[in-house]
Amino acid sequence: MNKNSSNIMALAPNTFNKKETVCLFGTGDFGRALGQKMIQSGYPIVYGSRSTQTSSLIPKDAQVMSHAEAAQKASIIIIAIQRQHYNFLTPLAEILHGKILVDVSNNLKINQYPESNAEYLAQLVPGAKVVKAFNTVSAWALQSGTLDASRQVFVCGDDMEAKQRVMDIVRALGLTPLDKGSLLAAQEIENYPLQLFPMWKFPILLSLGLITFFFFYCLTRRVIYPYVYENQDFSFSIAISIPNQICPILALILLSLVYLPGVLAAIIQLYRGTKYRRFPDWLDKWMLCRKQLGLVALAFASLHVLYTLIIPIRYFVRWKISSRIISQALSNKTEPFSNTNAWISDSYVALGILGFFLFILLGITSLPSVSNNVNWREFRFVQSKLGYLTLILCTAHTLVYGGKQFLSPSSYIWYLPSAYMLSLIIPCIVLVIKFLLVFPCLDKPLTQIRQGWERNPEYSE
Ligand code: NAP
Numbered sequence: 001m002n003k004n005s006s007n008i009m010a011l012a013p014n015t016f017n018k019k020e021t022v023c024l025f026g027t028g029d030f031g032r033a034l035g036q037k038m039i040q041s042g043y044p045i046v047y048g049s050r051s052t053q054t055s056s057l058i059p060k061d062a063q064v065m066s067h068a069e070a071a072q073k074a075s076i077i078i079i080a081i082q083r084q085h086y087n088f089l090t091p092l093a094e095i096l097h098g099k100i101l102v103d104v105s106n107n108l109k110i111n112q113y114p115e116s117n118a119e120y121l122a123q124l125v126p127g128a129k130v131v132k133a134f135n136t137v138s139a140w141a142l143q144s145g146t147l148d149a150s151r152q153v154f155v156c157g158d159d160m161e162a163k164q165r166v167m168d169i170v171r172a173l174g175l176t177p178l179d180k181g182s183l184l185a186a187q188e189i190e191n192y193p194l195q196l197f198p199m200w201k202f203p204i205l206l207s208l209g210l211i212t213f214f215f216f217y218c219l220t221r222r223v224i225y226p227y228v229y230e231n232q233d234f235s236f237s238i239a240i241s242i243p244n245q246i247c248p249i250l251a252l253i254l255l256s257l258v259y260l261p262g263v264l265a266a267i268i269q270l271y272r273g274t275k276y277r278r279f280p281d282w283l284d285k286w287m288l289c290r291k292q293l294g295l296v297a298l299a300f301a302s303l304h305v306l307y308t309l310i311i312p313i314r315y316f317v318r319w320k321i322s323s324r325i326i327s328q329a330l331s332n333k334t335e336p337f338s339n340t341n342a343w344i345s346d347s348y349v350a351l352g353i354l355g356f357f358l359f360i361l362l363g364i365t366s367l368p369s370v371s372n373n374v375n376w377r378e379f380r381f382v383q384s385k386l387g388y389l390t391l392i393l394c395t396a397h398t399l400v401y402g403g404k405q406f407l408s409p410s411s412y413i414w415y416l417p418s419a420y421m422l423s424l425i426i427p428c429i430v431l432v433i434k435f436l437l438v439f440p441c442l443d444k445p446l447t448q449i450r451q452g453w454e455r456n457p458e459y460s461e
Pocket of ligand 1: 026048049140
């Protein structure tokens, strides 16, 4: 063997080592899928099962034997069995003494039992070292190899060495172990697979509420009012005009709601004179779902762009333009060119295009694959500085679109202002507060507070 090859051996000492035998209790879906993956990664596998007969479903190179026999062949035993059947382990307690038991189980409901399944296992077999792992990986993903989305394996346990050995197996399978600490973390880990888009709940419910409100608001102004007072049927607006009004309104409101908790947090910190007191729960939760709020806002902004692009091909728009041209021709009068109108129209479109471009940039940088490749300062620069610039551009786009409309009494139908005016309330509040926070008399103490300074240290919790 030449020098180079011996160096390679030194760099990868385990490559040529035979892997230790691992025992799997249970030949169900998960036991088989995990066993197959482990065999592919070089682990000899023995199954402990109620039936020692092998079937064509069981991985070819694995042995199947009784639980007691299988447990004696390995020091690591993965329990791929539902929690309600764990009782069968009690008579095996002596054989399992000192062994590492890996609990992979999940429940049907969040916090279904008072203690986690892993803690329950540790109570049933007190002499064993219980480690929680693999519960967030599905049998299907293991079999089909589509593990990209779920490469992380959360691991926890009280015995450091046992946890380390399980994490070595996780790595050998091409997955990424994430140490969550002691077995106390098992309950939280068991709840992960049961959560249904937890961070998306608030943004989606809020969007649904706002859609409903603005739909009826626009319906009243654009369809019901003309029908009642002018006997005109504008019900076709429900298809495009009203959605194209609601989408930008939602995009702007939701984008401003991404930045509102930040300025509220700044006000609270300035008021309290410390950063060491917890924010109210609602503010904490709101801050945690800012990314999702931003992405929902981006989705509405994209819809607005699509709806706007098809305006020229709409029948109503083409009819309106041609009838105006014909009436001008018949009366032999042309509308004079208005430089002001040209400026207003071009500026609001330009502001919208730039705002949407930055909005997309924000969306891209929030993708984990991108955000993982920028440092904290770069991420903050994009999300905070560019984020505020996006909010300014989108607010300006809406303001210029409205122009002087808010001064005209005819735009207040049934005393209701145009919907776009309502959409400006929160963004303007956020921008005004942010502007005030930039002044040195507020910015300086805030920066100090964020660096750990306290006005009245005795009041902090
Ligand atoms: P499964 O297909 O129902 O298999 C469970 C196995 O448990 C059975 O095949 C059986 O194996 C054994 N078993 C059943 N009743 C028993 C009893 N009374 N006493 C002893 N052993 C018994 O379930 P699974 O989908 O493989 O899930 C197994 C565990 O993995 C569960 O705790 C589950 O929460 C967890 N998990 C599953 C997935 C998944 O995608 N399926 C993902 C993550 C975690 P024998 O016939 O060989 O005895």
